[in-house]
Amino acid sequence: MTQQIQPIILCGGAGSRLWPESRGQRAKQFLRLAGASSLLQQSVSRISTPDFAPPLIICGPDHIAPIHDQLQGQDYRLLVEPAARGTAAAIALATAYHLPTTDMATPLPMDSAQGSSPLLLVMPSDHIITDIPAFHRAVTEAAPLAQQGWIVTFGITPHAPETGFGYIAAGEPIDDAGFAVTRFIEKPSQRNAEAMLAAGGYSWNAGIFLFRADRMAQAMTQHCPAIYQAAHAALHSAQHDHDAKQNVILADATSFAAAPSNSIDYAVMEHDRRVAVVPVDMGWSDIGNWSAVHALAGKDAHDNAVTGQAWLHASHGNLVRAGGKRVSLIGIEGLAVVVDGDDILILPLDHSQDVRLAAQQDASGA
Amino acid sequence: MTQQIQPIILCGGAGSRLWPESRGQRAKQFLRLAGASSLLQQSVSRISTPDFAPPLIICGPDHIAPIHDQLQGQDYRLLVEPAARGTAAAIALATAYHLPTTDMATPLPMDSAQGSSPLLLVMPSDHIITDIPAFHRAVTEAAPLAQQGWIVTFGITPHAPETGFGYIAAGEPIDDAGFAVTRFIEKPSQRNAEAMLAAGGYSWNAGIFLFRADRMAQAMTQHCPAIYQAAHAALHSAQHDHDAKQNVILADATSFAAAPSNSIDYAVMEHDRRVAVVPVDMGWSDIGNWSAVHALAGKDAHDNAVTGQAWLHASHGNLVRAGGKRVSLIGIEGLAVVVDGDDILILPLDHSQDVRLAAQQDASGA
Numbered sequence: 001m002t003q004q005i006q007p008i009i010l011c012g013g014a015g016s017r018l019w020p021e022s023r024g025q026r027a028k029q030f031l032r033l034a035g036a037s038s039l040l041q042q043s044v045s046r047i048s049t050p051d052f053a054p055p056l057i058i059c060g061p062d063h064i065a066p067i068h069d070q071l072q073g074q075d076y077r078l079l080v081e082p083a084a085r086g087t088a089a090a091i092a093l094a095t096a097y098h099l100p101t102t103d104m105a106t107p108l109p110m111d112s113a114q115g116s117s118p119l120l121l122v123m124p125s126d127h128i129i130t131d132i133p134a135f136h137r138a139v140t141e142a143a144p145l146a147q148q149g150w151i152v153t154f155g156i157t158p159h160a161p162e163t164g165f166g167y168i169a170a171g172e173p174i175d176d177a178g179f180a181v182t183r184f185i186e187k188p189s190q191r192n193a194e195a196m197l198a199a200g201g202y203s204w205n206a207g208i209f210l211f212r213a214d215r216m217a218q219a220m221t222q223h224c225p226a227i228y229q230a231a232h233a234a235l236h237s238a239q240h241d242h243d244a245k246q247n248v249i250l251a252d253a254t255s256f257a258a259a260p261s262n263s264i265d266y267a268v269m270e271h272d273r274r275v276a277v278v279p280v281d282m283g284w285s286d287i288g289n290w291s292a293v294h295a296l297a298g299k300d301a302h303d304n305a306v307t308g309q310a311w312l313h314a315s316h317g318n319l320v321r322a323g324g325k326r327v328s329l330i331g332i333e334g335l336a337v338v339v340d341g342d343d344i345l346i347l348p349l350d351h352s353q354d355v356r357l358a359a360q361q362d363a364s365g366a
Numbered sequence: 367m368t369q370q371i372q373p374i375i376l377c378g379g380a381g382s383r384l385w386p387e388s389r390g391q392r393a394k395q396f397l398r399l400a401g402a403s404s405l406l407q408q409s410v411s412r413i414s415t416p417d418f419a420p421p422l423i424i425c426g427p428d429h430i431a432p433i434h435d436q437l438q439g440q441d442y443r444l445l446v447e448p449a450a451r452g453t454a455a456a457i458a459l460a461t462a463y464h465l466p467t468t469d470m471a472t473p474l475p476m477d478s479a480q481g482s483s484p485l486l487l488v489m490p491s492d493h494i495i496t497d498i499p500a501f502h503r504a505v506t507e508a509a510p511l512a513q514q515g516w517i518v519t520f521g522i523t524p525h526a527p528e529t530g531f532g533y534i535a536a537g538e539p540i541d542d543a544g545f546a547v548t549r550f551i552e553k554p555s556q557r558n559a560e561a562m563l564a565a566g567g568y569s570w571n572a573g574i575f576l577f578r579a580d581r582m583a584q585a586m587t588q589h590c591p592a593i594y595q596a597a598h599a600a601l602h603s604a605q606h607d608h609d610a611k612q613n614v615i616l617a618d619a620t621s622f623a624a625a626p627s628n629s630i631d632y633a634v635m636e637h638d639r640r641v642a643v644v645p646v647d648m649g650w651s652d653i654g655n656w657s658a659v660h661a662l663a664g665k666d667a668h669d670n671a672v673t674g675q676a677w678l679h680a681s682h683g684n685l686v687r688a689g690g691k692r693v694s695l696i697g698i699e700g701l702a703v704v705v706d707g708d709d710i711l712i713l714p715l716d717h718s719q720d721v722r723l724a725a726q727q728d729a730s731g732a
Contacts, residue, residue: 020694311727313720322710328386328724330713335698337712344688344710346703347696354679358694361677 003147005139005210006118007047007055008094011040011063011125012084017289017352019359020343021321029126030066033287034296039126041070046132047121048074051139056097057125058090064248078246082234082253085227087207088267089259091122092220092231093251098213117214119146122264124207128296130283138280141177142210150276151219152178152210153269155203157281161193164288164353166205166265168277169196178278184270203279205265206286216268224267230259289352290336294319308339319349369513371505371576372484373413374460377406377425377433377491378450383655383718385725386709387687395492396432399653400662405492407436412498413487414440417505422463423491424456430614444612448600448619451593453573454633455625457488458586458597459617464579483580485512488630490573494662496649504646507543508576516642517585518544518576519635521569523647527559530654530719532571532631534643535562544644550636569645571631572652582634590633596625655718656702660685674705685715 015028022028029040037045044055054075059067061080079093098118121139129135142152155168166186170179184205188196196202220228234256235249242249269275285292297305297319304312308322315329323339336352338345345358381394388394395406403411410421420441425433427446445459464484487505495501508518521534532552536545550571554562562568586594600622601615608615635641651658663671663685670678674688681695689705702718704711711724 311724313723325708325710328709328711328713328727330711330720330724331717332701332712332714335712337710339710342691343694344691344703344705345694345696346698346701346712347694348698351697354696357679358677358696361694 003119003143004053005047005051005121005143006053006098006213008091008120008122009040009043009055009057009125010087010090010122010207011057011059011067012081012090013124013126015126015288016359016363017355018293019355019362020338020340020345021323023340023359023362025062025066027063027066027126028287029124030063030070033293034128034285038070039128039287040067042128043123043125044071044074044076046129046135049136051136052121053118056094058094060084061250064246068246076247078248080248080250082251082256084261085256085259086261086267087264088220088224088227088262089231089256091209091216091264092224092228092259093235093256094120094122095213095216095220096228096232096235097249099217117212119143120209120211120213120216122207122209122211124286127206127284127286131281134280134282138278138282139210142276142278145174145177145276145278146210146212146215149212149215150174150178150274151215151269151272152276152278153181154206154208154210155277155279156206156284157279158197158202158204161190161197162204163187163190163193165286167193167196167202168205170201170203170277170279174276178276181269181275181277184265203277204284206284207264209264219268219272223271224260224262227259227262227267230256233258289355290319290338290347291349291352293321294336294349317349369485369509370419371413371417371487371509372419372464372579373421374457374486374488375406375409375421375423375491376453376456376488376573377423377429378447378456379490379492381492381654382725382729383721384659385721385728386704386706386711387689389725389728391428391432393429393432393492394653395490396429396436399659400494400651404436405494405653406433408494409489409491410437410440410442412495412501415502417502418487419484422460424460426450427616430612434612442613444614446614446616448617448622450627451622451625452627452633453630454586454590454593454628455597455622457575457582457630458590458594458625459601459622460486460488461579461582461586462594462598462601463615465583483578485509486575486577486579486582488573488575488577490652493572493650493652496651497647500646500648504644504648505576508642508644511540511543511642511644512576512578512581515578515581516540516544516640517581517635517638518642518644519547520572520574520576521643521645522572522650523645524563524568524570527556527563528570529553529556529559531652533559533562533568534571536567536569536643536645540642544642547635547641547643550631569643570650572650573630575630585634585638589637590626590628593625593628593633596622599624655721656685656704656713657715657718659687660702660715683715 015022169183171182172180234251237252237255299305303317306320310320310327312329315332317334319336321338325339381388535549537548538546600617603618603621665671669683672686676686676693678695681698683700685702687704691705
């Protein structure tokens with residue numbers, strides 16, 4: 001790559017489908033769900049090469065301490081959202097942070113190619129990618145498109161008709177590197193997911209984007225000006241705080257509160273006419289529930305994935321996370337058993353989506 | 367009843383099928399498995415009427431403290447077995463304790479009817495009986511038979527072809543109170559159990575017996591002399607200890623060690639020719655595993671029996687004993703979830719017999 005890329009790691013999620021391990025300050029991205037390091041640690045490690053600048057991490061005030069704790073000794077900055085307003089506002093903050101204060105008043109033309117504006121690589125903090133070289137190759141391929149003014153999204157090659165993800169429809173090829181996006185499709189029905197898989201040319205929207213900062217500022221000024229203005233003001237207000245020692249930038253709460261809450265897909269991607277997709281097959285998983293954790297884990301001869309102390313007899317296809325306790329299973333098939341502190345969650349792995357219910361119950365204090 | 371009956375409560379069991387709650391010093395009889403009091407407390411309460419003398423409880427050295435703890439303020443004596451040698455040796459100790467020291471040398475003729483020898487009512491400490499009046503009526507009916515020299519066993523009216531119990535075959539009626547036993551049948555096959563249930567005249571052997579002390583001494587001297595001699599010597603040896611303040615009699619270990627280990631069924635009942643059965647339907651259960659605990663417990667509208675803190679969603683027919691933790695079930699059917707300290711046991715209720723495997727694993731320290 002000719003230009004160092006600036007990673008933006010979105011660290012604002014909660015991950016309620018991974019309750020009870022994920023809750024409160026201990027959000028999903030801080031858990032060790034696959035391998036010995038947390039999802040956040042893996043996200044940072046993934047871009048710790050000379051091709052990337054130290055990451056800017058967008059997070060909420062509650063997560064400053066756990067991030068500092070998990071990233072000790074590493075080079076990064078934190079940009080703190082006073083409140084969670086969705087991915088559009090988070091990306092607006094990151095974009096505004098990487099532009100001179102005057103840029104907002106003078107949006108660039110869509111096809112402008114100002115090499116001096118940094119390339120921002122936005123990615124979630126709570127996904128996993130097992131084929132890191134494939135990821136790096138995709139970013140390298142996407143960089144020239146982004147420099148030309150395309151907003152690039154990385155499309156995950158689908159392996160199954162998943163209904164839990166949005167899909168991206170690819171149109172005309174661009175420079176052998178990607179395709180113009182013709183359409184974003186929201187989480188589809190099973191039937192539509194199967195049809196897209198059969199037709200080909202569709203990929204999963206993983207929420208990973210590469211773009212020039214000035215180009216995103218222009219797109220936001222056009223498609224969601226209230227969000228961009230609020231983020232810009234929250235950064236450039238006299239109220240905003242900067243703790244240099246901790247590498248923490250605190251956006252101004254009053255200004256930021258004016259940002260409508262929205263996702264980057266709804267606010268920008270679906271409306272912009274110059275969005276590209278670079279397909280990539282890189283062992284990606286959003287590791288969104290206990291079933292995904294089971295799928296990714298090392299397993300014994302009976303397809304059981306066990307963390308901690310457990311004794312299993314005549315039991316197959318289970319996920320056990322013993323959390324410091326000792327779990328004994330006899331004659332059990334296909335369950336998730338997750339122990340965390342005084343909480344014990346038990347459910348069939350194929351009901352993993354329903355964990356939100358227990359998390360809500362917990363949060364309600366009932 | 368014309369004569370006060372002496373209850374003998376056998377308190378030597380472990381109950382490994384109720385692991386993890388039952389283990390070590392906290393044996394099954396000390397647990398609250400049905401209702402607010404323990405099985406031992408219910409056993410003592412059951413005979414706390416003027417018809418019965420204060421009970422003699424036969425136990426091991428490890429159980430002295432928990433018994434004193436659970437029976438505070440009640441009138442009872444403890445007879446401590448130095449080691450567990452089966453029900454025959456335990457009953458031999460109780461029998462010898464209730465006879466003058468000279469009795470052993472001069473066994474009585476089988477049909478002797480010496481009203482002066484006490485009637486002993488032997489019963490386990492870890493079963494439940496929900497219809498106490500039916501139990502009392504059966505004992506009242508059985509007492510004249512016992513006084514005539516019959517060893518009476520109480521036969522539980524069978525409601526299902528259980529394969530986990532021994533069966534008793536009733537023969538000729540005796541005095542409208544019971545029947546002569548023609549045969550004891552060991553735990554049968556499913557087919558034989560079904561055949562006996564269909565034929566009628568069979569009942570379950572619950573290990574509850576009523577007999578004259580001198581009559582049992584005679585039967586043991588005839589059928590299992592080594593056991594009776596060892597028990598007699600263990601009681602009347604100079605070594606045996608008596609802590610009057612604690613109402614504890616400690617049998618002599620060296621003498622008692624000579625007793626072959628055997629059950630009263632094998633050692634006496636199957637060989638004696640004057641054994642009677644008094645059938646009784648009294649809501650009896652040996653509450654032998656978690657499935658029985660579920661069956662006896664109060665349940666919610668979805669057939670879930672819950673003790674402690676639990677949250678259940680779309681879950682039916684489960685037993686949850688949360689043990690101070692908080693258990694969340696989603697979409698779970700027919701499981702036992704038993705939490706005790708740091709141990710969490712999960713198995714289908716219809717695999718309840720297999721809990722021994724986990725208990726063995728625990729005991730082996732693996």
